[in-house]
Amino acid sequence: MEAGIVSYGAYVPRYRITPTEIGKVWGVDGAGMGQGLNVHRKSVPAPDEDTITISTEALRTALIRGAIDPQEIGALYVGSESHPYAVKPTATVVAQAVGATPNLTAADFEFACKAGTAAIQTCLGLVESRMVRYGVAIGSDTSQGAPGDALEYSASAGGAAFVIGRERVICSLRKTLSYTTDTPDFWRREGERYPSHGGRFTGEPAYFRHVTECGRRLMEDVGSTPRDYAHVVFHQPNGKFPQRVGKQMGFTEEQMRHGLVTPYIGNTYSGAALIGLANVLDYAQPHERILMVGYGSGAGSDAFDFETTEEIARFDRGYGRPVQDYLDHGIELPYAVYAKFRGKIHMGGG
Amino acid sequence: MREVAVLGAGQTKFGELWDRSFREIGIEAGLQALVDAKLESAQLQGLFLGNMAAGRLIDQEQIAPLILDYAGLGNRNLPAVRVEGGGASGALALHAGYLAVASGQYDFVVVGGAEKLTDVPDITGNQITDSAADHEWEVVFGATLPGLWALIARRHMYQYGTKREEFAAVPVQDHEMAAKNPNAHYRNKITLEQVLGATPVAQPLGMLDCAPLSDGAAAVVLGPMEVARKYTDTPIRISASQVACDTMALHHRRDITTLDSTAVAARRAFQQARRTPENVQIAEIFDGYSIGALVALEDLGFVAKGASGAAFAAGEFGRGGRVVVNSSGGLKAQGRPFGAVGVAQVVELVRQLRGDAKDRQVAGANLGLAHDVGGTGATSVVHLLERTN
Amino acid sequence: MSIARFWRETPRRYNLGGSKCSICSTVYFPPRSVCPTCTHHRRSIGKMQPLQLCGDGEVFSFSIVQDAAEGFEMQVPYVLALVKTVEGPMLTGQIVDVDPAEVKIGMPVHAMFRKLREEGRAGVIHYGYKFAPSTAEDRRPHRGGSHEPSPMAEPPGRSRASA
Numbered sequence: 005m006e007a008g009i010v011s012y013g014a015y016v017p018r019y020r021i022t023p024t025e026i027g028k029v030w031g032v033d034g035a036g037m038g039q040g041l042n043v044h045r046k047s048v049p050a051p052d053e054d055t056i057t058i059s060t061e062a063l064r065t066a067l068i069r070g071a072i073d074p075q076e077i078g079a080l081y082v083g084s085e086s087h088p089y090a091v092k093p094t095a096t097v098v099a100q101a102v103g104a105t106p107n108l109t110a111a112d113f114e115f116a117c118k119a120g121t122a123a124i125q126t127c128l129g130l131v132e133s134r135m136v137r138y139g140v141a142i143g144s145d146t147s148q149g150a151p152g153d154a155l156e157y158s159a160s161a162g163g164a165a166f167v168i169g170r171e172r173v174i175c176s177l178r179k180t181l182s183y184t185t186d187t188p189d190f191w192r193r194e195g196e197r198y199p200s201h202g203g204r205f206t207g208e209p210a211y212f213r214h215v216t217e218c219g220r221r222l223m224e225d226v227g228s229t230p231r232d233y234a235h236v237v238f239h240q241p242n243g244k245f246p247q248r249v250g251k252q253m254g255f256t257e258e259q260m261r262h263g264l265v266t267p268y269i270g271n272t273y274s275g276a277a278l279i280g281l282a283n284v285l286d287y288a289q290p291h292e293r294i295l296m297v298g299y300g301s302g303a304g305s306d307a308f309d310f311e312t313t314e315e316i317a318r319f320d321r322g323y324g325r326p327v328q329d330y331l332d333h334g335i336e337l338p339y340a341v342y343a344k345f346r347g348k349i350h351m352g353g354g
Numbered sequence: 355m356r357e358v359a360v361l362g363a364g365q366t367k368f369g370e371l372w373d374r375s376f377r378e379i380g381i382e383a384g385l386q387a388l389v390d391a392k393l394e395s396a397q398l399q400g401l402f403l404g405n406m407a408a409g410r411l412i413d414q415e416q417i418a419p420l421i422l423d424y425a426g427l428g429n430r431n432l433p434a435v436r437v438e439g440g441g442a443s444g445a446l447a448l449h450a451g452y453l454a455v456a457s458g459q460y461d462f463v464v465v466g467g468a469e470k471l472t473d474v475p476d477i478t479g480n481q482i483t484d485s486a487a488d489h490e491w492e493v494v495f496g497a498t499l500p501g502l503w504a505l506i507a508r509r510h511m512y513q514y515g516t517k518r519e520e521f522a523a524v525p526v527q528d529h530e531m532a533a534k535n536p537n538a539h540y541r542n543k544i545t546l547e548q549v550l551g552a553t554p555v556a557q558p559l560g561m562l563d564c565a566p567l568s569d570g571a572a573a574v575v576l577g578p579m580e581v582a583r584k585y586t587d588t589p590i591r592i593s594a595s596q597v598a599c600d601t602m603a604l605h606h607r608r609d610i611t612t613l614d615s616t617a618v619a620a621r622r623a624f625q626q627a628r629r630t631p632e633n634v635q636i637a638e639i640f641d642g643y644s645i646g647a648l649v650a651l652e653d654l655g656f657v658a659k660g661a662s663g664a665a666f667a668a669g670e671f672g673r674g675g676r677v678v679v680n681s682s683g684g685l686k687a688q689g690r691p692f693g694a695v696g697v698a699q700v701v702e703l704v705r706q707l708r709g710d711a712k713d714r715q716v717a718g719a720n721l722g723l724a725h726d727v728g729g730t731g732a733t734s735v736v737h738l739l740e741r742t743n
Numbered sequence: 744m745s746i747a748r749f750w751r752e753t754p755r756r757y758n759l760g761g762s763k764c765s766i767c768s769t770v771y772f773p774p775r776s777v778c779p780t781c782t783h784h785r786r787s788i789g790k791m792q793p794l795q796l797c798g799d800g801e802v803f804s805f806s807i808v809q810d811a812a813e814g815f816e817m818q819v820p821y822v823l824a825l826v827k828t829v830e831g832p833m834l835t836g837q838i839v840d841v842d843p844a845e846v847k848i849g850m851p852v853h854a855m856f857r858k859l860r861e862e863g864r865a866g867v868i869h870y871g872y873k874f875a876p877s878t879a880e881d882r883r884p885h886r887g888g889s890h891e892p893s894p895m896a897e898p899p900g901r902s903r904a905s906a
Binding site: 052053064089344 | 818
């Protein structure tokens with residue numbers, strides 16, 4: 005294929021909270037909970053951040069790094085399950101904020117945590133078919149778990165933007181395929197504030213089945229084995245699931261290392277696999293193969309077989325923060341301030 | 355242009371006037387001024403009314419004819435004009451009335467200023483206060499009026515080494531002065547420690563650095579100097595009336611530690627009156643935010659740029675100082691009913707220059723200066739008033 | 744605030760669209776239709792060209808606001824600042840992602856895209872610029888005191904005169 009990743013950028017809010025701090029409030033062994041999930045801290049958006057602002061920051065970084073004229077963007081899709089509006093696109097605000105309007109198509113994607121990988125597939129198709137010069141795929145979320153729910157220990161905020169094109173490709177696509185079924189493991193009904201989930205049902209029949217099936221089919225299809233990949237990135241609702249699924253499929257810790265970011269910033273939902281891929285690209289050398297398998301509840305997986313090109317050596321990774329900085333740094337919040345930032349406190353008056 | 359004199363002055367109490375309406379206080383101040391001037395009502399030819407925000411505060415526009423009507427003059431078909439310039443509305447109305455008489459168009463006019471701030475919740479009052487700043491490019495981005503004055507304060511501290519304690523001394527002096535003013539909103543004394551320890555509003559400014567939201571009204575009757583003695587024993591001449599404007603937003607100013615509008619209005623005023631700052635014994639200046647008083651003292655020419663803090667803290671502008679500043683208590687302690695402020699400043703000067711200021715009388719006051727500011731200085735108004743005998 | 748009133752300013756509030764006097768080269772934000780400082784004041788009418796600020800600057804003055812402006816109540820205490828941009832214009836805005844005690848005059852900052860306020864729970868959300876400290880971590884070689892236009896400011900081969 006001609007189409008591939010031309011540029012990318014990630015953005016994670018500055019604030020963090022630890023499972024220990026969350027556990028204190030609910031009378032739970034938070035530290036143990038964090039260890040069980042392999043989540044040491046999670047990111048928290050400031051009160052003035054949402055999926056729109058996170059997406060914009062990530063895309064602005066990508067456009068500057070790739071020296072891409074925003075007016076050449078022909079399609080822009082934002083995948084999220086926390087679009088600020090139920091009706092009114094995130095993508096139009098982002099497009100306007102990066103100067104890409106008006107000559108482009110734009111839409112919001114929703115498929116639980118894999119809306120971002122679905123957007124990448126759509127852009128690859130549009131670029132490959134020469135319908136657009138550049139397509140932008142963003143996966144971004146400011147996810148919430150209900151207070152006290154297990155999800156509260158991991159649900160976080162962040163996003164990454166990928167510019168898909170045919171010229172100066174730094175990471176080309178060899179193959180992508182998907183695996184989709186109707187599996188009700190996790191959902192949020194219209195008008196509900198927090199999502200619901202099927203507890204342990206989210207494991208074997210949902211995440212593990214879809215990720216392994218999808219990943220295996222892709223490798224079968226291209227005739228590869230785990231050893232062919234320098235890096236592997238899985239969707240990572242916590243730090244444990246991707247480690248386990250990687251092991252089951254025959255990948256080593258080293259292959260998974262850069263693609264695993266959830267232990268340090270939490271589960272950024274639609275952003276999770278994409279931030280993992282951004283971190284891999286921050287470290288990748290030319291001619292390295294990358295396997296990425298996204299997962300979205302409901303349920304489906306998108307698998308990608310990428311390979312970095314010579315172009316990545318010339319790519320300007322110097323602009324904007326590398327993902328590693330987001331993994332290493334943050335301002336820790338007490339639960340009370342986190343609750344205020346996340347709108348969990350019932351305010352009086354009008 | 356002919357010389358203009360203040361023939362009469364009146365003012366309501368400033369403060370939380372829960373039982374009194376906008377029209378009641380407006381009329382009270384106007385009628386007091388009329389009675390003070392020994393003028394027949396039939397001689398009045400017009401009303402200029404300073405008001406900042408009646409539309410938002412009491413849902414009432416056309417307030418100039420409203421006040422004229424309830425003052426019992428509605429059926430005489432006089433011209434009545436409302437003048438708006440943020441917190442400087444009252445001083446601007448005085449400028450308009452001054453020009454009307456000086457030009458010969460009218461002989462006798464009433465200039466009033468009135469604002470009713472307690473008919474809205476405090477939070478709305480604060481939002482209306484902020485509307486004197488540039489809404490689209492300051493307030494939308496999180497600026498409040500005290501926040502913008504805090505930016506001025508921080509920069510003044512940075513550029514000139516001005517100390518927090520130095521501008522904290524302004525409200526302390528204001529409250530001391532207001533203790534002797536029966537019309538003042540606050541007549542309690544406060545200490546420097548109280549100012550420094552008050553709840554922060556916009557650091558470095560705290561609650562006691564900021565003037566309150568008050569109700570109140572003030573009025574003066576103006577007439578030609580040549581006939582003034584028929585209507586008052588001690589006519590006070592308006593020796594200068596000057597307005598100067600600057601950019602709406604603070605961020606567009608040449609230098610945020612200087613209000614060019616004040617400096618220019620003052621320079622023009624001293625030129626017009628053929629006087630210098632050294633000739634002034636008494637001044638009512640803008641102290642809506644404590645730092646404002648220090649910046650004003652510099653811009654009005656009373657002290658060199660950057661030297662106001664030390665000079666104020668040393669008492670140079672207190673009772674017995676070289677210029678007695680805000681003997682009324684200023685906006686901080688006498689109160690801050692926006693549109694009334696500029697007129698009330700002149701009422702205070704008239705009383706002082708006449709020798710009628712009772713136990714707050716400043717001895718030997720012959721030349722007084724009034725200075726009022728809209729927003730962060732998009733509008734400044736300077737008046738010089740002089741005793742002529 | 745009415746929807747249209749905010750919406751019509753989005754090119755400025757989202758993208759820092761300013762203007763430049765083509766006679767004296769002074770840059771303005773928000774854009775002006777006549778040059779206030781130019782000795783050729785009248786002649787500058789119709790000669791003001793669009794120019795997008797890159798978003799980099801430094802803190803000129805600041806305050807820690809505790810009595811919030813309307814819609815900013817949940818962010819108290821927040822830092823309000825005057826930011827002197829590298830192109831020249833001064834802007835009023837918040838400094839975010841910073842410990843207020845660490846803000847200093849002269850601190851380098853860069854523009855961020857953030858929510859300004861919401862028209863209640865059901866209303867429109869307004870977005871625009873705020874500023875965050877530019878630390879070494881930001882690694883911003885294209886900007887940071889350079890007057891070189893960034894690719895965002897001047898996309899290669901295409902004028903953004905409509906912005």
